[in-house]
Amino acid sequence: MENIFEKLKNFIPEIKENVSLKSYCTFRIGGSARFLLETGNYEMVIKAISFCNENNIPFYIIGGGSNLLISDKGFDGLVIIYRKKFNEIKISKECFNKIDDDKYEVNIESAMFLSDAVAQVSSLGFTGFEWAAGIPGTVAGAINGNAGAFDGAISDCIIDVKALQVFDKKIEIKIIEKNNCNFSYRSSLFKENNEYIIISAAFAFKKNNTENIKNKIQENIKRRAGKHPKGFSAGSIFKNYEGIIDNKLFKKYPELEKFQERGVVPIGYLVEKCNLKGTRIGDAKISDEHGNFIINLGQAKSDNILKLIVLVKKEVKSRFGIDIREEIKYLG
Numbered sequence: 001m002e003n004i005f006e007k008l009k010n011f012i013p014e015i016k017e018n019v020s021l022k023s024y025c026t027f028r029i030g031g032s033a034r035f036l037l038e039t040g041n042y043e044m045v046i047k048a049i050s051f052c053n054e055n056n057i058p059f060y061i062i063g064g065g066s067n068l069l070i071s072d073k074g075f076d077g078l079v080i081i082y083r084k085k086f087n088e089i090k091i092s093k094e095c096f097n098k099i100d101d102d103k104y105e106v107n108i109e110s111a112m113f114l115s116d117a118v119a120q121v122s123s124l125g126f127t128g129f130e131w132a133a134g135i136p137g138t139v140a141g142a143i144n145g146n147a148g149a150f151d152g153a154i155s156d157c158i159i160d161v162k163a164l165q166v167f168d169k170k171i172e173i174k175i176i177e178k179n180n181c182n183f184s185y186r187s188s189l190f191k192e193n194n195e196y197i198i199i200s201a202a203f204a205f206k207k208n209n210t211e212n213i214k215n216k217i218q219e220n221i222k223r224r225a226g227k228h229p230k231g232f233s234a235g236s237i238f239k240n241y242e243g244i245i246d247n248k249l250f251k252k253y254p255e256l257e258k259f260q261e262r263g264v265v266p267i268g269y270l271v272e273k274c275n276l277k278g279t280r281i282g283d284a285k286i287s288d289e290h291g292n293f294i295i296n297l298g299q300a301k302s303d304n305i306l307k308l309i310v311l312v313k314k315e316v317k318s319r320f321g322i323d324i325r326e327e328i329k330y331l332g
């Protein structure tokens with residue numbers, strides 16, 4: 001009798017079996033996927049998911065793998081790496097349609113790397129994407145987590161999102177208006193509900209002088225280089241804290257009052273005050289430079305990272321009385 005891999009391979013010849021996921025995430029951590037498909041073609045994604053639905057195989061979609069911690073046990077199902085190579089898609093001036101006096105709409109495939117999309121949109125003289133320069137990952141991953149930096153976020157420039165909705169073993173293509181995408185700080189409908197696979201989005205940008213745009217991008221890239229530690233990481237592990245802090249703590253930690261007034265307390269500050277910077281478990285280390293980054297020094301296990309996450313949550317709770325939540329997603 002034909003085994004499930006042979007059956008799958010007959011259906012989609014590009015499928016591979018027992019593939020290490022380490023090289024598909026920026027943490028460089030994780031076990032193997034039972035099956036793996038690397039594609040930038042959404043019709044191929046539909047085909048693969050239909051097979052999974054018919055054969056009760058779980059599936060998971062990864063973009064750039066830059067906001068993800070993959071278990072050491074890997075994933076007993078199909079992992080779809082949905083991304084296009086740099087420059088595989090060309091956004092030209094003709095792709096932009098005027099929708100307002102000064103606004104232009106452009107459709108961007110979500111499998112594109114965000115930095116590629118930023119470079120192409122910006123080089124054509126359209127402004128609104130400069131904040132995203134240097135953020136790793138794909139456009140889909142950015143929409144999923146409502147990625148943002150320097151007071152900008154992807155939700156600021158989105159008009160609507162095209163996604164596959166997979167439910168009850170059915171797959172439907174949906175256009176979801178921005179108002180229904182539930183965008184909030186580092187969250188969205190797509191992050192809350194993994195029924196959706198994002199395939200493209202319509203964006204709105206304005207015209208500006210290319211030189212101004214280029215300068216802003218360079219400035220942002222420079223700011224990032226000074227802020228973000230080098231090494232294998234998944235960016236910020238936790239979402240900055242938006243809740244209320246007990247004002248009795250303001251005397252001991254005067255900066256907290258200022259953060260509270262601004263509405264966001266940086267996790268890096270809380271970790272530093274808990275004296276956790278530099279804490280190491282195995283080859284996983286809380287960065288000396290940025291308390292919200294955990295670095296894989298080379299051979300870290302997913303379990304080492306998880307233990308540091310638990311430790312940070314426990315110490316922050318005991319010192320500041322608050323529960324902090326992960327920005328990263330877990331697989332497996």
Ligand SMILES: Cc1cc2nc3c(=O)[nH]c(=O)nc-3n(C[C@H](O)[C@H](O)[C@H](O)COP(=O)(O)OP(=O)(O)OC[C@H]3O[C@@H](n4cnc5c(N)ncnc54)[C@H](O)[C@@H]3O)c2cc1C
Pocket residue numbers: 026060061062063064065066067068082110135136137138139140141142143144145146147148149190196197198199228233234235236329
């Ligand atoms: C050094 C560094 C710096 C960073 N700086 C920032 C920053 O400044 N701001 C910021 O917001 N983030 C930052 N990040 C985090 C990360 O880059 C972003 O969250 C990024 O947008 C994630 O995109 P990705 O394609 O890598 O997503 P992945 O990590 O591949 O996936 C994240 C989630 O999105 C889901 N997903 C992926 N593709 C799809 C799809 N097609 N449809 C539906 N769901 C999908 C996955 O299933 C997963 O749940 C940083 C990360 C690193 C390593």
